[in-house]
Amino acid sequence: MASITILLDNCTGCTLCVKACPFGAIHMANRKAVIDMAKCTFCGACVEACKFSAIELKKEAGGKKDLSGYRDVWVFCEQKKGAVQSISFELLGEGRKLADKLGVKLAAVLLGSGMEAAAAELGWRGADKVYLVDHPALKSYQDDPYTEVLVKLAGEYKPEAVLCGATTIGRSLVSRVAIKLNAGLTADCTGLDIDPKERLLLQTRPAFGGNIMATIITPNHRPQMATVRHKVMKEAPVDRTRRAEIVRKSYPEEVFSSRTRLLDIVEEIGETVNLSEADIIVSGGRGMGGKEGIALVAELAKTLGGAVGASRSAVDADWIPYSHQVGQTGKTVCPKLYIACGISGQIQHLIGMQSSKVIVAVNKDPDAPIFKIATYGIVGDVFELLPALTREFRRVLNK
């Protein structure tokens, strides 16, 4: 078992470790550091912070497992209604880099029905291999058959890393697969890299809505699995001359059986613009005053070809449905442009949108926290500014 000890002779009571601990697990008693084991995750932040070598962390005993049988980087390519989702191209772009650093192949895993043409396209996007499992039961995502197939594939071909989108499908699927494979899984990564010496995948993810970042590894288990946030990685370019080796796999019928039954897929037209896919989001908050105010937000969003977002207060006031909510209890987004209208910028909202590339804030309160993170800020009346902005954008976009 891992252990962490304060070497009392070395501890000077300087409290550097207390400040460094991201989990609030250290406090001072009698001018010495004390670790609350119930909170400690053995992350080692305190060990690094300590200037007096007063903290001793023993991670694990026992020899290293032989993991050399595991090779290649895999990307699980998500498809809906037969169309490969753009997140998969982003993962192939990133996966290509990782595979090159490791000197291994990049493989795409594609599950669906009638996906032959799409499989070839994954070659254009940088995959060296495509594992294709084509079966009517895989037409739309279902937890059971997708889990079974992916577990069987990984069991047979032993990838060293598997990447998957941090989407509703991806998060549901690989959480199950990782348990079955006894693999390490890191959620919602925003940065990936390789430690070439140890052949480890360095997975960096935000915690606490991006206020702290953690780098996570999987030292002794394979594959190393990660879900990756949408819109963080760059899409792989299309090279139509590239060809991937297509490995078609089939399995006995029972592998495709599902305990759950998908009865219907309902697409809520128009209204639920897919916020996590949108390049431009215009959001309204409490300052929009009501449904009429949200209509001004929607008008600007329409002009820009963007999606409509909202803060929690606008959703709680019933001005706009929950599916539009951005923030801690809503969606996390990172569009190219985020325009926050009448949103003060509570931390719960910032958590959901602060990784947007350009942030514009319009608010009547000059002290609103949103201005602290905005690329461009305007103090003023949203009811005047929004219509004016809509007019100006129509002009510059010739609409």
Next chain:
Amino acid sequence: MHIIVCIKQVPNTTDVRIDPVTNTLIREGVESVINPFDAYAIEEAVRLRERCGGRVTVLTMGPPQAENALREAIGLGCDEAVLVSDRKFAGSDTWATSYTLASAIKKIGDFDVILCGKQASDGDTAQVGPGISTHLDIPQVTYVKKIEEISAEKAKVERMTEEGYDVVETPLPCLFTVVKELNTPRMPSLKGMLRAKSAKPLKWTAEDIEADPAALGLDGSPTRVIKIFTPEPRKGGEMLKGDTADVAAELAELLKDIAL
């Protein structure tokens, strides 16, 4: 119907402040609350009991003070509470956490539905719910936004997707992870709070839940945090000043390229 709700205690983010000098989270004095998403799971569990009869057991893994979260859940209408707490759990990642909770659920015994919030607000992984269902080998439906029909044998639910929702039928027992749209959690009741005050949650250790010690805590966790750091804070940019028309025109010019 026996419904089990899994909850987690998290720091209340409305209290979380960033130290302007060190740029780290100030955790001192931050109150612990029930993970916001778990509140919807608790509410739905109580509603299911009101709809179908039966009882609700609330389960958490955590330090001894997580008992407060369990009491709060009783105040909100849960019938029984179980705390699994052991120093051996320290350092658990989502693999070990879901194994531990699944082991506790096996000890609790028969159940029809397990409810979890879609994710915890501190870790944001959304992995523990699916992990539990896998360890227990039961079906799951994630991101449930509505339970349309439910009987002793099966349920018909709506699963929220990026584009809308799926309608899914599942046999019971089953695990659901739930989203905010599912319900509006009720306020606690005074009688519930009085009951919570005298309630005695069951406290189980690693030994009690008959878990494999090698699968617990840091030893049972495939992943390791090797570095924690604070990202460069996003800096505030330019404030545009002037009358409405000028500011609007200036901004439209600045953003023209993105908008195109």
Next chain:
Amino acid sequence: MDYLLTEQQVMIRDLARKIAEEKIRPVAAHYDETEEFAWPIMKVLADSDLFGVYLPEQYGGLGGGILDMCLVTEELSKACGGIALGYAGTGLGALPILLHGSEEQKKKYLPDIAAGKKLAAFCITEAEAGSDAGSIKTTARKEGGKYILNGTKQWITNAGEAEIYTVIASTDKSKGVRGASAFVVEKGTKGMEFGKKEKKLGIRASATREVIFTDCEIPAANLISREGMGFVIALKTFDCSRPGVAAQAVGIAQGALDHALDYSRTRVQFDQPISAFQAVQHMLADMGTQVEAARALVYATARMVDSGAKSVAKESAMAKLFASEVAMKVATDAVQIFGGYGYMRDYPVEKYMRDAKITQIYEGTSQIQRNVIAASMIKEAIKK
């Protein structure tokens, strides 16, 4: 100030505060504007057991007293005095049954009130019988096992929304006030109708209507206590309910003060927040002191009522008089601190001024309270 509340009272106050903040405050302006009755909020209060805090445990309550009811009323009133009245008005309607009802009547009506399943209302005022409650015209004529009610009650809080009405009517006109009796009338009884909803200056989320009895037959068992006790029951009811009105006034005053204090710290004039100006500071200081003094008087009176003190008429009147005057003064000053914004309906504070006014009028005007207080003082002096 620490009022040394019991653990249960702190729990009650905190829960009421949470509901006021999270559920009532966001919708207060909506209900003020639309004058709708806030049934969704009543449901929340019911589910949280708040309707039962002052009712005995054997009737499904939590066994507390008037202070417990005051704590809830005050907290709810901080967010909206009108919505709070749906709660407090039910207390007023329930008190005659609690104080003077038979065991059967208590068993029949109180559990539903404690559970919030039914709201209650108290009917005494008539067009020509306001402060002069002795001149009521509504009659109750006994015929066999029944009473037959005729007459019109005016400005009845919760009318139309409540299920249970306690009604003061004359059973013997020749005896004047000694001929008044109290009855329970259930909504839906034949011959009982409601007038149109009144449009009011403030407390607009509260329902106020006429209750009209036309040959309305009720069982004789619905008589509370004995014939001729109506006026005594009304006075005893008011003795217990006036701390509740006073608590509503304290809540309104505190709510207005909270807004004014927040605003004064953010409103910048002459390059500084207006809270930096002594003129504003002194206003805030007076408001804070007055609110605290009112609260102290209200809690002390409520505790006196709960202790079973024989006569609380003077103290109840003092609490209601003082707290309602404070509410009006503090709410007016809060509007003053907001300046022009305070006068605008987009800002929350003018509503407190409108809501405060009624506390000086209903359940006995400030003038009537002074009459009660003076009469008690003189009576005490004579006895010495």
